[in-house]
Amino acid sequence: MPQRVVVLPTGKMELRGLGAALTQRFQPGTPGCTFETVAWIPATEEPYAGFTSGSALSAPGPTARAYPALIRLVRKAISLAEDPSVVLVLIVDDLELENVHQPGVVTATVRHQFVQELLERHQHEPQRLSSLREALRQKVSFHLAVPMIEAWLFADPAGPKNAGVPAAALPPKLAPGLDPEALRLQDPAYLADDGAACVCWQGLSPKKQAEHRPLWLREGISPRRAEHPKAALSWLCLDGDERKCSAYKETEGGAKALASLDWSAALACPEHMRFLRALNNDVAHLLIDPGAYSPGQEAPETTVKLQDPNRTLRNV
Helix, strand or coil, rough: CCCEEEECCCCCHHHHHHHHHHHHHCCCCCCEEEEEEECCEEHECCCCCCCCCCCCCCCCCCCCCCCCHHHHHHHHHHHHCCCCCEEHHHHEEEEEECCCCHHHHHHHHHHHHHHHHHHHCCCCCCHHHHHHHHHHHEEEEEECCCCHHHHHHHHCCCHHHHCCCCHCCCCCCCCCCCCCCHEEEECCHHHCCCHHHHCHHCCCCHHHHHCCCHHHHCCHHHHHHCCCCCHHHHHECCCCCCCCCCCHHHHHHHHHHHHHHHHHCCCCCCCHHHHHHHHHHHHHHHHHCCCCCCCCCCCCCCCCCCCCCCCCCCCC
């Protein structure tokens, strides 16, 4: 029976490309293992929704908000953990700029929701509760793309090109020496762009302009556009003939670039990409694939914690 690693992604790019990225990274060392991504609504290829965007999360507790998107992820992960053919369930969500300052609050929220879900459903079934807790501790991990999955593409020297960035915009003008998980695009033209070159978008009705507003011009994103990897990638693919003023499509170029991610290059600097390294090493550890292990710093919030008796998941 093949070993199945099941990924619960929270974006369309991840749904289409992350399984292939993991396959080309780990399958050479563990040929009996398969990697698959699971959609929330398979018929329409709708990924699970993320729960970290829109506003900063508050610390979990009696008065904290409930996150329906997280509840869906937790319930699916619990059901998969009971499947004997599944050796690992990976939940992968973007940290997002709204929460980039508090990854610990995000992981605490995830841990809290798993505990709540188990207690609400099985508190009167001690044996089943114990069995489920152990399955989660051995087979489920929660990992973060920081600040979002597009940062991985900037960590790969070929990533922007693979995503569709034209040669004239390469290489991107990034802050030198900066960790891609703290990306800064320092292109003066990008930082000053006001949409004047977006001919198609400018010609739309006000209603359609609001609907198709270029990502780097959106309220809430524009002031932080320098550190927003998806907005930066969209601008690097600027195309005034497109309604959104960009030829970048996460389900096409983005998914292609993710599927072909150069993991070794992305993880080459031992001080950078700590959250991606934590994910990489989690999978390498579980599959006993030393060739894929990446020495260097890992994010303490999401590094594997198999020796921690208080953990709820493998790494949280």
